[in-house]
Structures are given as C-alpha cells and as structure tokens.
Amino acid sequence: MLRPSVWPLLLLGIGGLWATDPAESTAHSVLDDSLRLGPAEPIADIRADADGDNVPDRTGETVTVAGRVTGERGRLAVPVPELGVVQDSTGGLHVFLPGGLVAERGDSLRIRGTLEHAYGLAQLRDAEGRVVETDARTPAPLPLTVSTAVGEQYEGRLARLQGRVASKGTNRGGDYLRLQDRGATVPAQITVFVANRHGARFGLDRFAEGDVVEVTGVVGQHDFEAPYDDYYQIEPRDRGDLAQVGWVSTYLWGALLTLAGGGLAAGVVVIGLRAAVRRRTREVEESRARFRRLAEATLEGIALYETDGEIIDVNASLAEMLGRDRAALIGEDITEVLTSSSSVESAWLNGTADPSVEAELYRPDGTATPVELERREVTAGDATVHVCAVRNISKRKEWEGEILRAKQEAEQMARLKSTLINNMSHELRTPITTITGYAEVIMEEGEEPHQSFAAQIRESGRRLSDTLQSVLDMAQVESGTLNVEVQEVAVPNVIRDVLDRHRQAIEDKALTVEVDAPEGCTVATDRTLLYRVLNNLVQNAVKFTDEGTLQVQAAPVEFGVRVRVRDTGVGIESSFRPHLFEPFKQESEGVAREYDGAGLGLALTKRLVDLLGGAIEVDSVKGEGSVFTVELPSLAESEAPTPVVADGTVG
Secondary structure (H helix, E strand, C coil): CCCHHHHHHHHHHHHCHHHHCHHHHHHHHHHHHHHCCCCCCCHHHHHHHHHCCCCCCCCCCEEEEEEEEEECCCCCCCCCCCEEEEECCCCEEEEECCCCCCCCCCCEEEEEEEEEEECCEEEEEEEEEEEECCCCCCCCCEECCHHHHCCHHHCCCEEEEEEEEEEEEECCCEEEEEEECCCCCCCCCEEEEEEHHHHHHHCHHHCCCCCEEEEEEEEEECCCCCCCCCCEEEECCCHHHEEECCHHHHHHHHHHHHHHCHHHHHHHHHHHHHHHHHHHHHHHHHHHHHHHHHHHHCCCEEEEECCCCEEEEECHHHHHHHCCCHHHHCCCEHHHHHCCCCCCCHHHHHCCCCCEEEEEEECCCCCEEEEEEEEEEEEECCEEEEEEEEEECHHHHHHHHHHHHHHHHHHHHHHHHHHHHHHHHHHHHHHHHHHHHHHHHHHHHCCCCHHHHHHHHHHHHHHHHHHHHHHHHHHHHHHCCCCCCCEEEEHHHHHHHHHHHCHHHHHHHCCEEEEECCCCCEEEECHHHHHHHHHHHHHHHHHCCCCCEEEEEEEECCCEEEEEEEECCCCCCHHHHHHCCCCCCCCCCCCCCCCCCCCCHHHHHHHHHHHCCCEEEEEEECCCEEEEEEEEECCCHHHCCCCCCCCCCCC
16 A cells, blocks of 8 residues: 555646646647747746745746646636636746636647736736647646645645645635645644635525535736735635535434434423523512512502503502502592593593593592592513503692793783883873973073083983983883884984984083994884994993093995994993993992993993894993994894893893
C-alpha cells in the first residue's frame, strides 16, 4: 500500500498528464496557423516573469498562452464579470476574456494578451484568442490543504481543499468565509470571497462558524496593499463548489440519540409539565387574590357585568355606596342598580355612547349621591368582561358650585365697578370742567394777583382731569369695555393736536420742538386711542425735560406706521426699566418725589398699544434723555381687536 503522505503527490502527477494530449497539441498547431498568435509559452514561466522574482519583469509585454478553461467568463465569485481562468500543466493564469470569445469550462483555448500584475494577481488584459476544436476536458482539481494552498506555486490552479470556518463576515464588496485547517490553532490563512452580484448564486449564509467546508475553486490572491503577497483566496465557480462536510452523519447521529432518549425525555417532559401546571395554577390564584384585595381596598366602586347587563361581581365600596348587601347585587341588571336617571341607558351599556357619564346613585332611604360612571372592556382569552367604575363626585360638585358662585359674584362686582366708573366720569368730570372754565374766564378778565391764582386753578384742574382720564381709561382697558373703532387716520394731524394740547407747557420751558411727519402718512386705526398714546408720550417728554429739544417723528412702514418721541430730559435708570410699564410705578416715589403724577401714563400707553395690535420700545440713558418708539399696524374694520380683560386690575 502507498503511504498516506504519498497520495497527494501521486494525484498531482496524474492531474498534470492531461496537457500532453496529442490531439490538443495538434489543435494548438492549427490555431497558430489560423490566428498567427505566435508560439505558446508555459504559464508558470509567464507568472514568474510577471512576479519579477530573480528574472526580468515582463509586465506590460504581449504573450501567448495555451491551456484548458477551468473558470468561464463571469462564473468566478469575484466582482469582475470579464475574468476567467486558463490552466496548463505548469500553472494557471487569470484572463480578461473578450465578450465575443465563447469559451466554456474544459475547452482548449489559445489566447494572446498583455501581461500585468495587479494587487498580487497575475493576469492577461486586452486578450484575443480562439477555442481549439478538440474534446472538452476539465483538469482534475489539485487536493490541497489550507496551509499548502497559500503560495505562489498554486496561483491560478484549480484546487480542492477542506477547512474549518474560523469566521465569516460582510464588507462593501460582498460576503466571505475565512478558513483554517481542521484542528489547527493558527489563524485563518485563506478566504472564500463572494461578490455582492453573486451572493444569491453561492449562498454563503448556509455556513456557520465551526462548520467544515469543502471548497473547489481557483487559487489566487488580491491584496490592497504592498507587498501583495499576504491575502490568498480560493474562487469557487458555482454553488456545487461549496459543500459542508459531515453534516449528514451528524444529523443521523443526532436522530439516533433523539430516538434512543425519547422515552426518558418524554418522562422528564411530563413531570416538568405537571410541575409547571401546578406552579402556574398557584400563580394565577395568587394573582386573583392580589387583584381582589386591590379592588376591595380602592375607594371607587367597581362592578363586573356581562354584555346583557347582568352583574357578575361588585366590590365592597360599591355596595356601601348603594347601601345594599353585596351578595344581593349579583345577578341584577346594572342599569337598574346604578341609577334611575335617564343618563344611563342601553346606549351606554352597549358601548355606543360616551364611556364616561354622570348620574346619581339612590340608596334605599331615598338619598342620592352624584357619581361619575366610566365603562371599560377587559378581554381574558376568548371572553370579554365589562367593568364599570363608580366614582363619588360629591366634593367636586360642591367645588363646582362654589366656583360658580364666585364667578357670579365677580361678574356682579364687575358690573358695580362699571357703574362706579360711569358715575365718576359724570360726577367728577362735570365739576372739573366748570372749574377750569371759570378759571380761564378770570384769567382773561381779572387782574393780578387773581389772574395768577386762576392760572394755578386751571392747571390743577387740568392735572386732576388728566389723572381722572387715565384712571378711567385704565379701568376700561382692564375690564375689557374699551372698544376699538377703526378708521383712516392722518398721523400728522394727530401729532399737531397733541402738541397744541401741551403748547403752553412747551413755551413755559422754552423747549425746541422738531416735527418730522410727511403729510401722506396715514394708518387704519382708532384715532382716539392713537391720540391718547401720543398724548401720554409727549406729556412725559415735556414733564421730564427742563431744557433742550422735543422731537416727534412719524414714518409709514410696510405694515402700518412707526412713531418716535425723543427728548433730552432726565432719562431713565436701567434698574427701573423692567417696571416702566407697571401701573402706579414711578422712578421717584414718596412725598419728596421730584415729579408729580399717578404713575399710570406709560402703563396705560402700553395697554392701548397692545389693544391696537402694536408694540412699544424704549431706549434711554440717564441724564441724556429717552426715545419711545411705537409701531402700529393698519387694521381692517373686521380685524379690530376684541377687548380682553387684562391679568391685573386697578383699584
């Protein structure tokens, strides 16, 4: 007998005898004559020349080779569709086969092309050739191991090897298995790579780590980094080139073990099932007990009932609400038990009405308790149980009544407030008007010192009238009774009216007034409210400016108008800026304050600007003056803002 180590060498020798076929040699001679491709060279010599090891590098030269096709065009697992493999008795070579050349596995092929060496792979590019008319015969694959297949001597050769799947994975190009020799402890040395375009054809997902796989394919390499000699792979040609080794025997052995241990396993399963059933039954009983304790502990009444309304069970809270025995309630109709009111009818019971309704519970003594009923459905297996929660809302009804009474009292107070405001407007404004009128008569017809006294009376009357007007306006804004009447307003006319109103004070202080308002500047808004806004701003500017300039500017903008009032007065401290528009807030307060006023002017101005849909901004430096900017939009009559009661109130 031959020693086992001799068998691989003997098979290698037998596999190489095919190239000496006389018929093929004759066919090659014929092909030389027909295509004039030149004499064929041994593939092994050409590969050595391409690698450039100890011989001149022939990369880029045109060479002619002859051999059998071991891998057809586009059948390898690599992503390049034109790539095929030709093999002779000395070695194998990858070839970019032209599309017009039809060469199947086993065909004798003579081909000429440019030799190149890319990423560790020797190959022919720009090839042309012809199939020799002879019997097709595919070379037998070389029996190799994983470790022996890794080397240049077998590159391009058809081989068969077995290896254990050390790892599997996926990259951008496709899927791969990394193989190592069975029983080896060294890392995996060769890879089975299948490009994405061939994934379904080869199906690497059928293998798992640890499987022993037999692979038939072409040995090659394809490194991405120099020196291009570390990455070896075997390229299968179809699904049959990949097979799992030993799975049948493993299956049969497992089946025998299953049959042999079936009786024992069945006994163990029966015992385990009985224990599981007992444990599950105990868990269900404990769960039911917990839920029953929970239902008994809740303050809400709970009733379980069937679809037709028959009560299955109730908790103690519901029995106490009804003043009836718990056992007596089971079996009765839930609508008759819960209420005699029409608010709980069959529609609610059948689920076609709102699941939450209010009703009244009647005890045997005739007393009624307001409750809220909420319906739910609970599915347990194939059965559906209806649940009704009964919630006592007596306290809520009391609170709602108190809230309603408070609302009515607030509305009554608002009406009294409006009445008081109207009475003040009449009872105070009329005598003030009379006082200021007689004061002006005395100023015109009287003599000194009566004229001075009359002037003081007039100014005091005007001050009182302005304060009263501010209080009344603020009260109207806060109560929401101030209406906005939209009309087309000429802004320059309003500015002139405001300045005329304060002309005497301006002249007394010898202030310079500058007005910049084009005549065509108009805005659709409430003229009275716009006058009040500008009046408050100009009045403040005059009050807090002892000398210097008062500027009033108006300019039309896309959305309406922008008005700016600038003064060179005392200015505003930055610390007081957050309180500037709060009612009754003044920077100078107390009996010794420097300037008079109630502190309502700017607060009212802010409310009026908001009511007109605009915005107001202030920029001030203490000791240098202030600038107030108001922007108001043009309002259509239908867009007039609805008065809204503000958060604060004025006492």
